[in-house]
Amino acid sequence: MVGRIFVFMVFLIVLFGLQQSCVKTKVLAEDIIIPTNVVVPENLPTLYYVDPTFDDHEFEIIQDGMDHWEDKSKGIVKIKIAKWEPAIPYNPDIYTTYPIKTIWKMHRSDDEIVKMFESRDDEFAGLSYGDAVLIVMDHTQTDDRLKAVLVHEIGHQIGLHHIKKKYPAIMNSHLGPLELTQWDMLQFCKFYRCKPGTI
């Protein structure tokens, strides 16, 4: 009997030791992100108005991107989209502080994009600017990439930072994985108080 109790005690000590070493090696959201601005969790559900120059197929891809967020977050992220006829073309002075959230179809040759590229040292396929998301179509190239760019920019819209390159994620600053990964969800759960690994 004493022998059995001893074996059981050793088992408990080993178990406790293993748990401690797991805690020590666990990667935390703080370890993987490159903090940018202040992160404010979004008030969800929310609605984005989509530039009507996206054709029906592209609109479907945007919907797929929103569905991808909803699936992966187990319904925490819920974003509806609607087509909308803007009164005037995109202008950051107006649309970054506009009272509605918008998604714009842009091209490398558009004046606003030319100006933005001149002020940056790399070219981008998407940009999140206030409540406006810009998609530069010439740089998205395929449906999968268009969806990934959208999912990345929505990540910024709901308050996520870039993730360091060594952790493959949609939120890497340059396009890598085309779907949300465990690292994206680790960061997401930090701000939306879910349990990483359960979503």
Ligand SMILES: [Zn+2]
């Ligand atoms: Zn980004």
